[in-house]
Amino acid sequence: MGKLSVNLCGIELDNPIIPASGTFGFGYEFAELYDINCLGTFSFKGTTKDPRFGNPTPRIAECSAGMINAVGLQNPGVEKVISEELPKLKACFNKKVMANVSGFAVEDYAYTCALLDKEDQVGWLEVNVSCPNVHGGGMSFGTNPDAAAEVTAAVKKVTTKPVIIKLSPNVTDIVSIAKACEAAGADGISLINTLLGMRIDLRTKKPIIANKMGGFSGAAIFPVAVRMVYQVANAVNIPIVGMGGVTTAEDVIEMMLAGATAVEVGAANLVNPFACRDIINDLPKAMEKYKINSINEIIGGCK
Amino acid sequence: MKQVFLTVTANIPLTETVFEMVLKGDVSEVKNSGEFINIKLEGKYLRRPISVCDVSENSLTIVYKVVGGGTEQMSQMPVGTKLDVLVGLGNGYDLAPAGDKPLLLGGGVGVPPLYNLAKRLIAAGKQVSVVLGFNTKAEVFYEDEFKKLGATVYVTTADGSYGIKGFVTDAMKDIDYTYFYTCGPEPMLKAVYTASNTSGQMSFEERMGCGFGACMGCSCKTLTGYKRICKEGPVMKKEEILWEN
Numbered sequence: 001m002g003k004l005s006v007n008l009c010g011i012e013l014d015n016p017i018i019p020a021s022g023t024f025g026f027g028y029e030f031a032e033l034y035d036i037n038c039l040g041t042f043s044f045k046g047t048t049k050d051p052r053f054g055n056p057t058p059r060i061a062e063c064s065a066g067m068i069n070a071v072g073l074q075n076p077g078v079e080k081v082i083s084e085e086l087p088k089l090k091a092c093f094n095k096k097v098m099a100n101v102s103g104f105a106v107e108d109y110a111y112t113c114a115l116l117d118k119e120d121q122v123g124w125l126e127v128n129v130s131c132p133n134v135h136g137g138g139m140s141f142g143t144n145p146d147a148a149a150e151v152t153a154a155v156k157k158v159t160t161k162p163v164i165i166k167l168s169p170n171v172t173d174i175v176s177i178a179k180a181c182e183a184a185g186a187d188g189i190s191l192i193n194t195l196l197g198m199r200i201d202l203r204t205k206k207p208i209i210a211n212k213m214g215g216f217s218g219a220a221i222f223p224v225a226v227r228m229v230y231q232v233a234n235a236v237n238i239p240i241v242g243m244g245g246v247t248t249a250e251d252v253i254e255m256m257l258a259g260a261t262a263v264e265v266g267a268a269n270l271v272n273p274f275a276c277r278d279i280i281n282d283l284p285k286a287m288e289k290y291k292i293n294s295i296n297e298i299i300g301g302c303k
Numbered sequence: 304m305k306q307v308f309l310t311v312t313a314n315i316p317l318t319e320t321v322f323e324m325v326l327k328g329d330v331s332e333v334k335n336s337g338e339f340i341n342i343k344l345e346g347k348y349l350r351r352p353i354s355v356c357d358v359s360e361n362s363l364t365i366v367y368k369v370v371g372g373g374t375e376q377m378s379q380m381p382v383g384t385k386l387d388v389l390v391g392l393g394n395g396y397d398l399a400p401a402g403d404k405p406l407l408l409g410g411g412v413g414v415p416p417l418y419n420l421a422k423r424l425i426a427a428g429k430q431v432s433v434v435l436g437f438n439t440k441a442e443v444f445y446e447d448e449f450k451k452l453g454a455t456v457y458v459t460t461a462d463g464s465y466g467i468k469g470f471v472t473d474a475m476k477d478i479d480y481t482y483f484y485t486c487g488p489e490p491m492l493k494a495v496y497t498a499s500n501t502s503g504q505m506s507f508e509e510r511m512g513c514g515f516g517a518c519m520g521c522s523c524k525t526l527t528g529y530k531r532i533c534k535e536g537p538v539m540k541k542e543e544i545l546w547e548n
Contacts, residue, residue: 270513
């Protein structure tokens, strides 16, 4: 194993850097800019059973050291993702990819994951439980341990690939939800999804985003993410993928010290399209500075 | 798309709130009229997307309006400031269907992207008419610049303080044209869409996250499917536009 490599749920990554879902499309936009095979892997655009346009615009608002988005899971639906997007992805990326899946009913998750399970290039299924459950009064699956566990169990039944449950930070006790997912068979936990936020236009006195509220991401949320990764990592025995505001190689080290086995980079890609490549290039030097021989040895190193 | 570092060589006010900035450096990636660039500003998280007004071998010109903290910051930038810029964004205008007498209609800061377009159309031997629409006389800019290119220029002001009283469509109805190109606020685009009797192209605006197609922040519905304003746009053909409200 190289000094940057880590093992995520049985699959070795050349390095722990993973562009986060929704900030990297299906990879080929970025492949025009740099060879994306330098990445550990990447998590592709959140995929649902049916095609979705998503929310009305404006979908984006800026914040101090961050941004809010309410894209609303725009994607062509799992069938088209498999028939149109994955061939394009395969043409520019030769490693296992992480399939990010969303749903609005337990059956939707199972349907989408069952189809993606048949795709060789898919290494992991990252299941986003932050979406509202249409059968549960619209409450997000991820805010309730039982609902999150139900999704986990349903997905585990239809796949042999590692299932990573992506948790919402907009909860009272994220540890109880992580534990429920682990008990239901999750192979890993990724966190944090965006924090619910809002901005108001002072001139119009109306919300900037058409959807009123959206997901707050970017450098500003990093400390919240580190705290939650630390809490969850100390409560479960499955690997953690840490994310939330990661921008630099130092952030990656901090996230791994908190307990992450691998690290996703989200909003930073939108500001600096080369963010992940730059972090990977900077990582050895940052490791040297903090006397780290192998990145693998620092996982959960902060006690 | 390319990431380049450009140097501010001029930054002058054209009106009370509209500024013209010249940026020098590698601008080889700028291909078409109507493209935009995305500028990183100190202390701001997201980049600022601004349309390209004109481009030469080693510099480009942008004309921007101060509307918030980011553009305010830009207006204060001294000559010599170095900027991290993504260039070559968006599709830009397609010159091929222009015909002999294209008509260009710009409203407010929708005027700038039409400048390089007029230049190219005139260089291609077209007889170009331009309608520049503003609210009031104090907001008028670039009238002489378009005249110097050799275009026939009409200016409209909503309050009648200069040129033709009314909107760009009030000037449009008396002009003989083969095709139109427009950029401006959405109500203006809608009015041009309705008033036009030929095909044409319209450039749209939306709040963007990345500006290069990754975040899906600026998606819109068209008659030919979902499009990203930053990637498949900002220029849309009249025939594909779907007005949602």
